[in-house]
Amino acid sequence: MTVLDAIEKSGFKVLNLSDDAEEREISGVYCCDLLSVVMSKCFENAAWVTIMANVNSVAVATLTEMSCIILADGAAIDEIMITKAKQQGITVVQSDKPIFETALKINQLVNANA
Amino acid sequence: MSSMKLHYDVDNTDFTRAGEASSDTKKKLKLMGVSPEVVRKVAISMYEGEINMVIHANGGTIDVTISSDNIVLVLKDEGPGIANIDKAMEAGYSTANENIRSLGFGAGMGLPNMKKYSDEMNVKSEIGVGTTVTITIYNELT
Helix, strand or coil: HHHHHHEEEEEECEEEEECCCCCCCEEEEEECCCCCHHHHHHHEEEEEEECCHHHHHHHHHHHHHCEEECCCCCCCHHHHHHHHHHCCCCCCCCCCCCCCHHHHHHHHHHCCCC | CEEEEEEEEEEECCCCCHHHHHHHHHHHHHCCCCHHHHHHHHHHHHHHHHHHHHHCCCCEEEEEEECCEEEEEEEECCCCCCCCHHCCCCCCCCCCCCCHHHCCCCCCCCEEEHHHHCCCCCCCCEEEEEEEEEEEEECCCC
16 A cells, blocks of 8 residues: 555655655554664654654654654654754644554555545 | 765754754665665664753764775764763663653663664763764765
């Protein structure tokens, strides 16, 4: 399933949409907030569910080539993060549900279309 | 392939620009056709190094040398130095403050991650003078 498809079906709030969201596939869902762990464990094209809403999250997403960042629990985002996400072409969306529910929802969508 | 050298100044004390050097190196390596696994190893170890410089040393410099055999990163700072390198290499040991932890770092995994993703790593540190970390990652040309 593509990032754009998944986001539209999830109803999550879009904070930044990358140019490639229409073609980019989500390969799976990954959850973690500790950035060093994320960097070493997250896989390419993952949809990353986290509450870590800051500029470092975008850097980590870029380095590990994730498909998108999903901020759970309504994690508040700052302007710097959005600016960085736009620069780096990273899709960022926000869910008001906790991490587990958020990840479950996106996982169901991805698997339903597999 | 002749060798290529890159130089970066990591001079910021906040996080806004951390990751720019590793991101730039990553792009260049990809363009040069370096294998994705090698690119990943370089990107992770370099980003952890950048973050360490910002957290502990008020910035520093990174020199990257790319050749057909390997990629060498020299991360140099003039920070406070590491009192006990063996301790610093232990996963989970951290001297970062609460503010750093709230940003998702400071879990004591920076140096261990750098070691994990490098093929050779050397840490030289002197209290009050600074720290130099040299990382070598073998270039597996495809």
